[in-house]
Amino acid sequence: MQEIELKCQIPAANLAALRADLQTVGQSPGASLTQQRLQARYFDTPSRHLAHARAALRLRREGDVWVQTLKALSTTPGATHLHRLEHNAEVIDAADGGVPALHLARHLHTPAGEALAAALGVTLEAFEIHAKAGETLGLAQTFETDIHRTQATVMHQGACIELALDEGEVRASGRVLTLCELEMELRSGSVAALIDLAQHWAQAHGLWLDVRSKAERGERLARGEALPVAHPISRPVLPPDGPTPAALRQAVAGVLNPLLALGSVVADPTLTAQLTPEHLRHWHRGLGLLHQALAQAAEPALVGGSGSGPAGLSAAWAESLMLLLAPLDAAGPQDAALWARAARSGRTQQLMLALLGWVASGRD
Structure with a gap:
């Protein structure tokens, strides 16, 4: 199956109000509210194939x-951080009441299982042989999480959406990382409804998008690394005679995906003091590349005054990016706090959510 989900970080000062709002919406007519403890163990090879x-x-x-879950990147061209492959298999408890054994065969003949074989560097045929033999191909536990989840399931614009507040810890190699995040998963209905609800909660509680998974953050904790290496973002290529709607969305997604990954790091207030000039420079350049792509694509709308470019692209998005870039153009890497505030700002979050929704609208 394919998971469609957004994840946001929560300012500490706004957490109590968010908890109260989640309780309110979860108790509204047609909604539901549950609380659950989630204790997970994550696995990888010594060479970190899955990471x-x-x-x-x-x-x-x-x-x-107990549930065994495999998640992997979507293989669909132009997919964004909204979409991931996911396969869940309920597990029979261990005979001694402890942690059940990991069995790769639970993911055989699924798209996620194929992604797992590819990640481990084995053919599907070899993967099936090893899995059926009960072999784990070098996979061992690397870290664990202990989460208290408060979940409200609500209807919004005809869509069923789960709002899950996760509070707890990641533990690895004697280190502990505190987690507090809000996940919003689309169970049925349109991506547009999910984006609209996310924009509402982001504005109401000052949330900011974070595309780093618990697995990614746990893996870095296990290695004792706080920051990922910053990589340059590639320039999108748009045909001079105008791209098709699908090609335009794919080009924007090609910039948006690494930009969101880097923006998640820049926005994190716990990492501000560790940000390098490369992190800030590549994020700044990525914003500029996104602005150029949107401005070029929206130029007919700007000239014609319609406000809407090809495939529903809004001319206002390029203008919003220009306003975001203006103060950063004059800022130096020594003012990392300014960059972090810009990454977390309401303008940035509303724009990134709108672009995620627009790219995904070609997949509905």
Whole structure:
């Protein structure tokens, strides 16, 4: 199956108000509210095959039930951080009541299982042989999480959406990382409804997008690394005679995906003091490349005064990016706090959510 989900970080000063709002919406007519403890163990090889492939394999105790879950990147061209492959398999408890064993065969003949084989560097045929033999191909536990989840399931614009407040810890190699984040998962309905609800909660509680998964953050904790290496963002290529709607969305996604990953790091207030000039420079350049792509694509709308470019692209998005870039153009890397505030700002969050929704609208 394909998971469609957004994740946001919560300012500490706004957490109490968010908790109260979640309780309110969860108790509204047609909604539901649940609380659950989630204890997970994540697995990878000594060479970190899954981390390099941005995949995650875990065994998680969800109340009284164990579930083995595999997550991997979507293989669809133009996919964004909204979409991930996911496969869940309920697990029979271990005979001694402890943690059940990891079995790769639970993911055989699924798209996520194919992604796992690719990440491990084995053919599907070899993967099936090893999995059926009960072999784990070098996978071992690398870290664990202990989360208290408060979840409200609500209807919004005809869509069923789960709002999950996760509070807890990641533990690895004697280190502990505190987690507090809001996940919004689309269970049914349109991506547009999910984006609209996310924009509402982001504005109401000062949330900022974070595309780093628990697996990614746990992996860095296990290695004792706080920051990922900053990589340059590639320039999108738009045909001079005008791209098709699909090509335009794919080009924007090609900039948006690494920009959101880097922006998640820049926005994190716990990492501000560790940000390097390369992190800030590449994020700044990525914003500029995104502005150029949007401005070029929206030029007919600006000239014609319609306000809407090809495939529903809004001319206002390029203008919003220009306003975001203006103060950063004169800022130096020594003022990392200014960059972090810009990354977390309401303008940035509303724009990035709108662009995620627009790119995804070609996939609905």
